[in-house]
Amino acid sequence: MRRKNNDKQSGRVWLTLLSIFCIALIAVSFLKESVISPVRGATGILVTPIQKGMNGIGSWISSLTVNFSDAASLREENAALQEKVDTLTAENSQLVLEKEELSRLRQLLELSEQYSDYEKVGARVISKDSGNWFNRFTIDKGANDGIKVDANVIAGSGLVGIVTEVGPNWATVRSIIDDNSNVSAMVATSSDTCIIAGNLQLIDEGTLSLVKLTDENNKVHVGDKVVTSNISEKYLPGILIGYICELNNDANNLTKSGQITPVVDFRHLQEVLVILELKDYVASPEDANEKDEIINDLNDSKNSGNDTEDESEDPNILTAPRSE
Amino acid sequence: MRRKIAMTVLIVVCTLLQCGLFRWIEIASVKPNLLLIITVSFGLMRGKKSGMITGLFSGLCCDLFSFDTLGFHALIYMWIGYLTGHFYRIFYDDDIKTPLLLVSAADLIYGVVCYISTFLLRGRIHFFFYLRRIIIPEALYTVILTILTYRLLYHLNQRLSITDKRSIDRLV
Secondary structure (H helix, E strand, O other): OHHHHHHHHHHHHHHHHHHHHHHHHHHHHHHOHHHHHHHHHHHHHHHHHHHHHHHHHHHHHHHHHHHHOOHHHHHHHHHHHHHHHHHHHHHHHHHHHHHHHHHHHHHHHOOOOHHHOOOEEEEEEEEEOOOOOOOEEEEOOOHHHOOOOOOEEEEOOEEEEEEEEEOOOOEEEEEOOOOOOEEEEEEOOOOOEEEEEOOHHHHHHOOEEEEEEEOOOOOOOOOOEEEEOOOOOOOOOOOEEEEEEEEEEOOOOOEEEEEEEEOOOOOOOOEEEEEOOOOOOOOOHHHHHHHHHHHHHHHHHHHHHOOOOOHHHOOOOOOOOOOO | OHHHHHHHHHHHHHHHHHHOHHHHOOEOOEOOOHHHHHHHHHHHHHOHHHHHHHHHHHHHHHHHHOOOOOOHHHHHHHHHHHHHHHHHHHOOOOOOHHHHHHHHHHHHHHHHHHHHHHOHHHOOOOHHHHHHHHHHHHHHHHHHHHHHHHHHHHHHHHHHHHHHHHHHHHHO
8 A cells, every 4th residue: 555655656756857857848948949959950860861761651652542543533634634734735835925025024124033043952841740730841951951040942933931940961941831930021013011921720721811011002902922022031032922812901901911822832842942042131220221212113113114024924033123 | 678668669650650651641731649649558558657758758759850849749748648547447458448538538638738838829819710620630530540559559568568577577
């Protein structure tokens, strides 16, 4: 009987001690990141190769299950795809013409293709957050390939997220649909700034929420392109995020909010590109104002001088010149 | 000793599965919680202390491998393991209802704690949305996975117990 009591007590003591230990760990990882990061780095180095292998197995298995899907649905899909190919071919031939026109106009304006100027490195998504609450993932490239914290991550034509932690051969990325993510953005046509906030409640609809849009002249409409803003601290300017799909006036009548549809398919993200260049941010208000003016001037002159330029054709073109 | 090594390998492999391979079996972007199954199973099969330790290490592995706040999952899983250890007394060999009930309850609690600590504190107040969208689907999916994996864990535990006993016998 006594032994049982002792057991009970020692269990409780252990529970209390270990709880305190865990709480201390949480506190340390919040307050002093530098203590934890070597441990993280070491596990990352060990785990990354295994996860790479597992990722291979995963994609192999998923390709197997695809093989099992029945022929009827495949035939149906094939017909639908054929139809799509036809429309896309028609569209493509038109786009080729327009692309030529665009490059000619670009030459005229002496605008360089800055979006493709950034040095990028391709990486594979190897693991995801353990739970279902957040949208963070790990990629298989790290500091050895020149990736730094706050590097921007893109895929295909648009912004995916930002690097939050880096090890020698891995890096973690927080995607813009994560509930914690806030991106300083602007509407490409009018340069009105806004915030693009990830929201778990909107993920099923495939949208992100757009808040604090200052649009005094009512120039912003549904369907407008939203890109990263030039006054952002961490994001390089002019990376496409998505298109506005809903817009409402806020209760304060000063700002607007709504939703945008991102251009990246976050469900099936396999490979991403990491831009190695970081944004240089100078935190002085005069500087920011100056940049704004330059950009507004440039946009004004562009709008008045060139009616034929249609920027929405090429998602890669920068609408705002990069700040120096 | 053998048990310790086996448990460590089991937890590490399951964490890798949880973070890596499970994203291929997501349904509606919800995946089951394998580490919770292990914690609850061993808490039920071996008592409070075992559950507590299993939970602690599962949580630590989970935090380390998925680059979360270190100690967060460790704390939750440890408490879940300890609490399920209270049901050690009603553990019967071929009863699957108790583990299923415990896993679903534990996953609901885990979900609510996660919601409170990571969402409610940031002012996301639509609890019922998150309950419907994440907490309940995750619990259901985890229960289904428990049906598949509980037998395996049970046999693993049996085998380890037998070898433990044998080594003790040999010493005697």
